[in-house]
Amino acid sequence: MELTGDRNLAGDGGASIISHEIRVLDVVALTEDISDRGLLCGQLGTVVESLDPGLFEVGFVDNNGKPYAVLPVKSCQLLVLHFQSV
DSSP states (O other): OEEOOOEESSSSSOOEEOOOEEOTTOEEEESSOBGGGTBOTTOEEEEEEEEETTEEEEEEEOTTSOEEEEEEEEGGGEEEOOSSOO
16 A cells, blocks of 8 residues: 655645545546546546555546546555545
8 A cells, every 4th residue: 555645735835635545446536637648637536456556557437437548647646535534
């Protein structure tokens, strides 16, 4: 398991999000564009496999559940989303 690292949402040296481990089946958002695959910052995906330390296979699906991209993504390019308080 890999830690996502602290993230400063404001980008101005302000408050950071607490680090959380990335796990298989986590819902994640891209923190930057992956333009060669047509993916934009903020797009949501699901971690489907841990490939190496700091590298995860992430699947992206449309609103009908049809996959449109599956690719390896570095942990520094991911933000784990939480749907309940941590």
